Amino acid sequence: MSPDRARRPTLDTVALEVGVSRATVSNAYNRPDQLSPQLRDRIIAAAERLGYPGPDPTARSLATQRTGSVAFLLGQGLSSAFSDPALSIMLDSLASTVDSGDRALLLLPGVNDLGPRPESVARAQTDVVVAYSLPDRAPALDAVRQRKLPLVVVDQPVVPGSARVEVDDTGGAELAARHVGELGHRRVGILAFGLSPDGKHGPASPARVQSARYRVTRDRVAGYLRGLAQFGIDPDSVPLWEARCGDQHLGREGARWLMTRSPRPTALLCMSDELALGAIRAARELGLSVPSEVSVVGFDDTPGASWSDPPLTTIRQDLVDKGRRIADLALRLLDGARPGQPTTLSVELVPRASTAPPPA
Amino acid sequence: MSPDRARRPTLDTVALEVGVSRATVSNAYNRPDQLSPQLRDRIIAAAERLGYPGPDPTARSLATQRTGSVAFLLGQGLSSAFSDPALSIMLDSLASTVDSGDRALLLLPGVNDLGPRPESVARAQTDVVVAYSLPDRAPALDAVRQRKLPLVVVDQPVVPGSARVEVDDTGGAELAARHVGELGHRRVGILAFGLSPDGKHGPASPARVQSARYRVTRDRVAGYLRGLAQFGIDPDSVPLWEARCGDQHLGREGARWLMTRSPRPTALLCMSDELALGAIRAARELGLSVPSEVSVVGFDDTPGASWSDPPLTTIRQDLVDKGRRIADLALRLLDGARPGQPTTLSVELVPRASTAPPPA
């Protein structure tokens, strides 16, 4: 358009100015040991003078065949994602690990709960992909496969040839269920995450639970029911409410529904601390005391769990460790490592004051 | 390393296979109108057959001189950032706008509250930068300037030559202050965000307030004090507690400190809803009723504000609109638009049940 507006300086510009070859200027930036310090100083000074901002990242990427960024694929949009502090914490830890490896985080949020659009993935400048909690058969994963990018899947269905980091969801849920079982509860309700990416929330039928497209939700339900079964509780008698995303607001709504069933459950198993906090709130609004009239168990052990009122009994997973491992794994894949065995992170029960034996 | 492991197919591979020129294959992907549908179909089919995943994003970027991503620079790490739902909401709206423009979001979280490292910025593959709430004189901004990238600054000090989106922080804070003034409060405390990127929190001296490096915090304090002054309240008599980041936890701690001053403030002005929720909690723990014994005002009007107990009087800003505008602006800068006048978004007082006249 405009009459050749002062072309940006490139490596050549600088090389010409200093009177050296382009390779030398490149070395000045990337391999300082390859040239004499004096020459390097001259080059850097000339670059400064010419307003050369250093090697262009894109050109460098093309030449080196690595972009230096890690793409993070998210099932949902950012706002629902971050309404869950567990994700924030994990992502923060992931991001700092990634950043310390001199790489940036390319965030591809989901659209309509289906994960990112495949075209977004196709155009993403990245050399490794982390998929977090996408529904089964997310189209974005096809795009990843097509590009043959190394993939780390987290909390998510198995994808052949990818590395995997998982939390022992089933085990954790079972722990939670057994905890309330041991306390003597026999009427228990489940407050679950979304089951399928169709934006629905509300009471969920067993059939819907069967066909759930989110692995995490499926596994946790299975764990809950398995744990409860050990106390003779019939899975079909367990009411389940599905919250589309894990925020307190829906937790409250769901808990309200669960606590108005009859017979009223005396314990609520919640798939996240946020949902559990919503449940506590709902209980309070219904005039039910926690834990003497209703027990509530969360999942994740986010900071909010320990300072809620009452403090929340929950299943702890080490979110910081999780983020770090994911990032490490991704960085190692970049360096050509094989996916290897899936990493499964352990969980533990953290008993606090939101659970107690059921009312007599 | 390995003996020439099946080289990835490129445009040339496909062109050779189909027997057309490379340009034609490129057109098949980018300008379907430039070739006959039949040929295009043949090309796409051949690509499929060869496992060609479509034009390489990096090479494309180099050729077109645009990366297709928007870098988002954050003052803090992700976890503290997302502990503020206001940011999540805004970022979500920003991300979807960016995504619908077929661009991705490159997230550069801050390190040590100073914003991203300048090297990260230097290497970032992006063609436009959004800086959110960095401290004054953040080193990352120098890197942006050096690369001559278009810049949108948000909630942040003015940077020459950049576009700007702002919320009327001073005005909003003044609104909040006048609201409690009108209700009759004369002893008021302020629960503020961090003042400077040094990780400190706790009671802040007027001197520290003076030298604050975060514009938002500075402006809101100024607004509060201006509003209070209209009711004859001496700025020096107003206790201020600084929460390093805006999370409930620190809000509670700060509020507790404020509410144990003597004379005890009858109203608390909080810089975010999260802080305000923490304050309400602290009040409850101290056995003080909200609003009859102490009034609390938030800022942002996040969803949590309306369903807290009691519902929170707050200053509303339209976060979704904010995100969208930022993204639009960034995309327009990419298309060569001039930065133009700063956009200032308005705020309004939303009176709810957390404020009332002071106890007699």
Added chain:
DNA sequence: GAGCCTAACTGAAGCGCTTCAGTAGCCGCT
């Protein structure tokens, strides 16, 4: 002083794509 080694620098070949100025062929018009 011949031979060898190393440090310092260079030349040129890519990396995979877009784009623009052509060219070739064809159709329709006069």
Added chain:
DNA sequence: AGCGGCTACTGAAGCGCTTCAGTTAGGCTC
């Protein structure tokens, strides 16, 4: 028959950088 104007496709010049195989000069050794 000649010409203009299409449509469909091609060639080649970049985009800005990295990297590797050299080359050169200087220093060291015996």
